[in-house]
Amino acid sequence: MIEPWAESGALYGWILAMGILVGVSCGLVGNYLLLRRMALVGDAISHSVLPGLVVAFMLTHSRNIPAMFAGALVAGLITVGLIEFIHKKSRVKPDAAICIAFTTLFALGVVMTSLIDKGGLHIDAECILYGEIAFVPLEPPVEWFGIAIGPQPVLLMAGVALAVVGLSVVFYKELLVSSFDPGLTTSLGFNAAALHYGLMAVLSVVVVSAFEAVGAVMVVAMLIIPGMTAAQLSSRLPVRHGLVVVHSGISSLAGLHLSVWLNCSTAGAMVVMGALLFVLAWLFSPSDGLVWRWRRRGSDGSGEEGTVASPGGKV
Amino acid sequence: MNRGSLRWLGLAVLAFGCLFCTDVWAARISEIKEYSILEQAARFFTLRDPSLRNALIGSVLMGVSCGLLGSFLIVRKQALMGDALSHAVLPGVALGFLWSLTKNPLAIFVGATAAGLLGAATVHAVRTTTKHKEDAALGFVLAAFFAAGVCLLTMINNLPGAQKSGLDKFMFGQAAALGDGDVILMAVVTGLVVVILALGYKEFKVTSFDSGFARAIGFPAQGIHYTLMLLLAFSIVVSLQAVGVVLVSAMLVTPAAAAYLLTDRLGRMLLLAAVFGVVAGAVGSFLSFVGHDMPTGPLMVLAGSAVFAAALFFGPRYGIFARWWKQQSRAARTRRENTLKSVYHVLEKRSFQGDSVSWQELAEQRRETEDEARHLGDELCRHQLATRPRDQADLFLTPSGWQRACEIVRNHRLWELYLTNAAHMAADHVHEDAEKIEHVLGEDTVRELERRLNYATHDPHGKIIPGLADVQSGLPSLTRGGRAVGFGSDT
Known part of the structure; x- marks a missing residue:
């Protein structure tokens, strides 16, 4: 169990730190x-930041971090705008509009990556899908006053996580109200549209900084699985925020061990462990775990849970 | 346009398959790199190379089955189910590979279908047993299954001795890597999709549009849903090699959405979606062949998106330009009709003495500058509603212009009267409403209004309502009497 830590503790320490930071910042936004029932907008943006990244790279010919953030922001907002455009200007339903918008942008990004000169760009097909969290510690460390602090991606992610935590503290009230009751938000004098686009902008930044580590598809997992697990355990938002942090800690650590054991992708293993935690919460949540509901129903036979439509071997 | 059209589609697919069954030319795809684009295009479309033939037939088959099933996803509002299922099959692909440690199409097919169905069942279970909404359930299945698949695939990549060539092609697709076995499997699946959809067309249609009604008349809605999911899993699995896991959902949704923009009938939509799917597939695999080493999937998706964009902008009925044009022409017609009304008012003010109006009068009536009035008058002339003889500065209404002017004023005043009499609105509150409705009242409604108002001759403001006689007679006949005659008074 302690085998990886004994071998090269620093290496795995940085991977673990990266996993937790990605999990925390994605999970908070994901809540x-x-x-807001926008889980699949997260899916869409996580795919469509790719062309933004590639264009930023083509313009600067380097991995310029502000440029990449700007590219991702623009791509994210274009995605949201495109979805609204297709949905409003035609009779295509929003779900189909989401699908069309992000697949188009993602395909554009993939074609561009295979067309441009890849010197120095760490985006290839593998990275887009799997992420390279295992290579994070190998990045050149950042030095402040001659002291090596840590690998650059981890520090960047730490900054993003701090920003997300800060923003969700500062705008806690506004986000809370607008997530539950958009009408009330407007009547209280908050700008609901600005909050919406602000959240989308933060989402784009979080997604792009997590992109390299976990890849396009698994960012979705990082966004929604912690929040879904937390929602099984509590219906209070502050508690959910706390649970998201716990979830990302456990799933990162367990995933790291799983990946060493199976010799497989670290990011994938972290997500698998996160999904496993969700299944556990689904089954054994103290408030509405499936197991308790089945047992209660089996004992008194009243069948009071109308929501349980078809329990059975589905799990 | 229903079962018959589907049967023809099936025949066409079969004929297309037979057409290219002769093996004429054999070359490896690696040998054909030194040709110009034109030559490559010729090679591509004459289908002389078996691998190319496989690629093209494969993408055509994929286009047909994805387009047909995608249409049902669109009308059932389950577009993202395709996305979730296409990611969910990945662990099945990896397990199928682990079974035999080679790229055995059948083992992969079985594994992936099982994983897809498990994914669909999980979506259903999460949605019904937790408080999470459909989007979260789909996202969970998509991400969790995909992650499991990635774990297994990376594990396989690190296994010693496994023959893993071609497995990475499942991500973004490479149509040129399709083998004979793959194409046969695709043909079987596409045939199955076409046959099942044709046989159960009525059932699929009814459950898609009105599941409550379907249950009421005894259709097994749940069974039909899972049949559709099974077919969906089948066609996703066989499409993976050509278009890749990540973008299969686009092949399902985009052609069908484009078809949805063009027609209101399910039969036509299915046909169009299949055609668009074939176009996207063929264009994508052609571009991927011309540009060496390009992944096929993204190019097919971009081709499909181009088709969708064309339908979105240029669709004859629901296209953005068509609707914009309709809106513009309606606005222009309203503007012309308002000018005609002003001309009528000018004539009415001087008790229909003289049959022309000057720019100055028109401008005064409309509270505009003379230039603007002249502009509006020219517009009337262009539409043959008025004439302006070369030597005169005045505007004469043509018979059709006079008729339309009478109609508009009549509509306006009838509506005002109706609102005051029937809806008991104050006489000074009815003008705004009448301004809007005067342009859209049809003849039948006008007849009914006249009847209900007992063929009244005066509006609430005491002005005469032009009647049928005014509309039908020309302007000169009016000037004889010195005023508009009102309905019935002349007959």
């Missing part, structure tokens, strides 16, 4: 996405 709001889930409340």
Whole structure:
């Protein structure tokens, strides 16, 4: 169990730190996405930041971090705008509009990556899908006053996580109200549209900084699985925020061990462990775990849970 | 346009398959790199190379089955189910590979279908047993299954001795890597999709549009849903090699959405979606062949998106330009009709003495500058509603212009009267409403209004309502009497 730590503790320490930071910043944003029923907008943006990244790279010919953030922001907002455009200007439903918008942008990004000169760009097909969290510690460390602090991606992610935590503290009230009751938000004098686009902008930044580590598809998992697990355990938003942090800690650590054991992708293993935690919460949540509901129903036979439509071997 | 059209589609697919069954030319795809684009295009479309033939037939088959099933996803509002299922099959692909440690199409097919169905069942279970909404359930299945698949695939990549060539092609697709076995499997699946959809067309249609009604008349809605999911899993699995896991959902949704923009009938939509799917597939695999080493999937998706964009902008009925044009022409017609009304008012003010109006009068009536009035008058002339003889500065209404002017004023005043009499609105509150409705009242409604108002001759403001006689007679006949005659008074 302690084998990886004994071998090269620093290496795994940085991977673990990266996993937790990605999990925390994605999970906090994801809580709001889930409340707003926008989980799949997260899916869309996580795919469509790719062309933004590639264009930023083509313009600067280097991995310029502000440029990449700007590219991702623009791509994210274009995605949201495109979805609204297709949905409003035609009779295509929003779900199909989401699908069309992000697949188009993602395909554009993939074609561009295979066309441009890849010197120095760490985006290839593998990275887009799997992420390279295992290579994070190998990045050149950042030095402040001659002291090596840590690998650059981890520090960047730490900054993003701090910003997300800060923003969700500062705008807690606004986000809470607008997530539950958009009408009330407007009547209280908050700008609901600005909050929406602000959240989308933060989402784009979080997604792009997590992109390299976990890849396009698994960012979705990082966004929604912690929040879904937390929602199984509590219906209070502050508690959910806390649970998201716990979830990302456990799933990162367990995932790291799983990946060493199976010799497989670290990011994938972290997500698998996160999904496993959700299944556990689904089954054994103290408030509405499936197991308790089945047992209660089996004992008194009243069948009071109308929501349980078809329990059975589905799990 | 229903079962018959589907049967023809099936025949066409079969004929297309037979057409290219002769093996004429054999070359490896690696040998054909030194040709110009034109030559490559010729090679591509004459289908002389078996691998190319496989690629093209494969993408055509994929286009047909994805387009047909995608249409049902669109009308059932389950577009993202395709996305979730296409990611969910990945662990099945990896397990199928682990079974035999080679790229055995059948083992992969079985594994992936099982994983897809498990994914669909999980979506259903999460949605019904937790408080999470459909989007979260789909996202969970998509991400969790995909992650499991990635774990297994990376594990396989690190296994010693496994023959893993081609497995990475499942991500973004490479149509040129399709083998004979793959194409046969695709043909079987596409045939199955076409046959099942044709046989159960009525059932699929009814459950898609009105599941409550379907249950009421005894259709097994749940069974039909899972049949559709099974077919969906089948066609996703066989499409993976050509278009890749990540973008299969686009092949399902985009052609069908484009078809949805063009027609209101399910039969036509299915046909169009299949055609668009074939176009996207063929264009994508052609571009991927011309540009060496390009992944096929993204190019097919971009081709499909181009088709969708064309339908979105240029669709004859629901296209953005068509609707914009309709809106513009309606606005222009309203503007012309308002000018005609002003001309009528000018004539009415001087008790229909003289049959022309000057720019100055028109401008005064409309509270505009003379230039603007002249502009509006020219517009009337262009539409043959008025004439302006070369030597005169005045505007004469043509018979059709006079008729339309009478109609508009009549509509306006009838509506005002109706609102005051029937809806008991104050006489000074009815003008705004009448301004809007005067342009859209049809003849039948006008007849009914006249009847209900007992063929009244005066509006609430005491002005005469032009009647049928005014509309039908020309302007000169009016000037004889010195005023508009009102309905019935002349007959």
